[in-house]
Amino acid sequence: MATERNNHDWSRNDSGRRRENRRDDRYSRDKRNHQSDGEPFKQQNRRENSDKSKSSNYGRRFDRNGNSKRYGKDSTQPYQKRQRAFEQYQSENQPGRRPRVQYGENGERLFREKRAATPAQVQPQQADKAVRLNKYIANAGICSRREADVLITTGVIKVNGEVVTTLGYRVQPGDKVQYNGRTLRNEKKVYILLNKPKGYITTSDDPHQRKTVMELIDGACRERVYPVGRLDRMTTGLLLLTNDGELTKKLTHPSYGAQKVYNAELDRPLLKEDMNKLLEGVELEDGMMRVDDINWQNNTPMDKKKVGISIHSGKNRIIRRLFEYLGYEVKKLDRVYFAGLTKKNLLRGQYRFLEDKEIGFLYMQK
Numbered sequence: 541m542a543t544e545r546n547n548h549d550w551s552r553n554d555s556g557r558r559r560e561n562r563r564d565d566r567y568s569r570d571k572r573n574h575q576s577d578g579e580p581f582k583q584q585n586r587r588e589n590s591d592k593s594k595s596s597n598y599g600r601r602f603d604r605n606g607n608s609k610r611y612g613k614d615s616t617q618p619y620q621k622r623q624r625a626f627e628q629y630q631s632e633n634q635p636g637r638r639p640r641v642q643y644g645e646n647g648e649r650l651f652r653e654k655r656a657a658t659p660a661q662v663q664p665q666q667a668d669k670a671v672r673l674n675k676y677i678a679n680a681g682i683c684s685r686r687e688a689d690v691l692i693t694t695g696v697i698k699v700n701g702e703v704v705t706t707l708g709y710r711v712q713p714g715d716k717v718q719y720n721g722r723t724l725r726n727e728k729k730v731y732i733l734l735n736k737p738k739g740y741i742t743t744s745d746d747p748h749q750r751k752t753v754m755e756l757i758d759g760a761c762r763e764r765v766y767p768v769g770r771l772d773r774m775t776t777g778l779l780l781l782t783n784d785g786e787l788t789k790k791l792t793h794p795s796y797g798a799q800k801v802y803n804a805e806l807d808r809p810l811l812k813e814d815m816n817k818l819l820e821g822v823e824l825e826d827g828m829m830r831v832d833d834i835n836w837q838n839n840t841p842m843d844k845k846k847v848g849i850s851i852h853s854g855k856n857r858i859i860r861r862l863f864e865y866l867g868y869e870v871k872k873l874d875r876v877y878f879a880g881l882t883k884k885n886l887l888r889g890q891y892r893f894l895e896d897k898e899i900g901f902l903y904m905q906k
Contacts, residue, residue: 670710671726673697676717677785680724681766684789696720727763731894731902732781735886742770742779753779757891768792769854769878777802777875778883787902791879797852798905801877802859803837807869809844810836814866818849822865829853829862879905 671679674688677697682688695703698718699711711717717724736742740751744766753767768780768788782788791798821830833850837843849859860870876883880901886892894902 673709676711679726681783681785684786730761730763734779734891736779737889742767775873778878798879802849803874805872806845
């Protein structure tokens, strides 16, 4: 125990001795560098002397002869003088333009008040807010841009009380655009996806006071939206409502071929030969019609009443008329897919607004 205690005391004394030696070395070195009148050196004096030495040599360079030259903030004085002279020249030779920085008599920088914009600066901003007339009409939900061009050339569009037939005409903020005596509004585009239940008709107004799909989205937005396509009263599923006339035309026109998928339940099992007839096409009162794809939902004898149909036609009651032609009655009909949109996480009778990526996908439809 004594041996361990002695070893311990010796190591402690040795470490203390080494610390003392290092402290003495620092003291002697600092004393040589900062000795003043033989006074004992202190840590505080060392810091003060160090700061003074730094401040005294700050911003100086020495040449071969030992002459010092200032650099740093003082070296910018000639540049500031040249800059002030140049800005003064600009202000004198360009009326209405003030220098970027102003200085006082003693060279101090002065606060510059914000000046009003010149007419040359206001004109491009107003030009950016101007909208082409055909786009203005399409944004109002009347029709697509191409159809708006036809309306303009036929002379049924008035701007500020005057008939405009120029296709490239631009509507300025505050202009009043009228179509058949009705004032149009350039509203924000709104896209609402609704999971329609039974018992509602797809129209904005019904003279027989029946329930419409507009009641289901009452208060959803301030803009006036319209259904894209139709679902009959007893058909459920996806229904898009928007005030975008151009997109409405694109999704409802047969040439674009917006795909729709329905789940149908029939009064009796669907036969294979009847399924092939629908794929090949049948002659209806309004022309030849065929489905893109059709199959049973579950390939069992008891579940052959339930089928899935893919179609791109937007004709009225087309699914029901196809099965009626073959002698079937549709008990239930539900649209589960429309132009890339699905009913995921959307309960019956509820709605949601489309996301930006979904809107972009709709415009990408061919």
